[in-house]
Amino acid sequence: MPHDALVIWSGFLWTLGIFASSMVLGSLIGFVLALVLHARVPVLAQLVATFVELFRNSPLLVQLFLVFYGLPMVTSFSPSATGAAVLTMTVNTAAFMVIIVISALDAVPRGQWQAAGSFGMSYPQVMWLMVLPQAIRTMIPPTIVLAIGQLQTSSLVSIIGVDDLVRAGTILNTRTLRPFIIWPVIGLIYFIMAKVMAHYAARIERRVRAKITWFAPAA
Amino acid sequence: MLRSFAALYIDIFRNTPFLVQLFFFYYGLPEIGIATNPVVTGTIALSLAVAAGNAEIIRSCIETVDASVVQAARSFGMSSVNVYRLVIVPIALRTALRPLGSAFVNLVLTTSVLSTITVNDVMGNAINVAADTFRPFEVYFVVLVAYCVMTFTVSGGVNGAHALLYSHLSERPHLRG
Secondary structure (H helix, E strand, O other): OHHHHHHHHHHHHHHHHHHHHHHHHHHHHHHHHHHHHHHOOOOHHHHHHHHHHHHHOOOHHHHHHHHHHHHHHHOOOOOOHHHHHHHHHHHHHHHHHHHHHHHHHHOOOHHHHHHHHHOOOOHHHHHHHHHHHHHHHHHHHHHHHHHHHHHHHHHHHHHOOOOOHHHHHHHHHHHHOOHHHHHHHHHHHHHHHHHHHHHHHHHHHHHHHHHHOOOOOOO | OHHHHHHHHHHHHHHOOHHHHHHHHHHHHHHHOOOOOHHHHHHHHHHHHHHHHHHHHHHHHHHOOOHHHHHHHHHOOOOHHHHHHHHHHHHHHHHHHHHHHHHHHHHHHHHHHHHHHOOOOHHHHHHHHHHHHOOHHHHHHHHHHHHHHHHHHHHHHHHHHHHHHOHHHOOOOOOOO
């Protein structure tokens, strides 16, 4: 029994590590790619658009298999299971993040762009001084929703062979043959993680909401 | 009491990974005596998981129906059932079409996970083909593009349905002088 708890604990740490690193890296890369797309850099913007459409409309499982089994056959780059998992989840998160950032940038009213243009501000100036501060506030709630979704889909990396929480469940299932208890326990751990993130998301959203309204919020 | 059961069901199935739910049904159902082939088990698990997501979408669309429309319907003396049947549900379902469409796209992509319980869908067969031909990169890349094509078809269908349903609201250009 205590050994089972150790297996689950180790799986939990791996899941947390992979999810956290891929979420942070993916958000940053997605943000940069979205800026490239928004600025319409000549060749890169089309590449980013193709990349986003490709990775947004395909299942994570196919992407994982492509990176882990496919890349070593055509290139000399053969990552370990964990490396392939983090890489694929980063790329997947980045693709979804580009959509979020672009819609947040488009949510800034057009009139501000026109006013800035009439002042003679250049594109980088407008972005840095006017648009990004507003867009980042708009971006935060959808990013947290994306994080909760990516936590659920990160369970797929166990199929590649990463020793995460679902793999711990499979090991325990094979050894003790009590799936009716094990899988609800694993699900409960994911459930608690998702609820904790949702709780912090609500707090952050309340604080963001308080900063952009001119009256004191009711709660 | 029925409401709290529904809320609990939606909460559980939305906040746990689909793979864990799938393994629970695949390994757990035979333990209580229901032994079926993987396709049926996978369909059951997928249906339950997607039902929770769709319930959340439709609930939020029902709640955002304009209150003035509902008050107008009630002031005509329509019974509650009639108000629901003739006013709320049509408006809510029309609003829900786009989010349900994207949930449907998600469903098509999630069916690839069924390959882990030996269902021979696109992904399952792709794994077999890649093992047979020793060309995983080509096979998985083609499967990637195939899923994109499926997704575009589905969202094209949803756009067409949306245009069809909202055709009574399309604006004609105003011609002046």
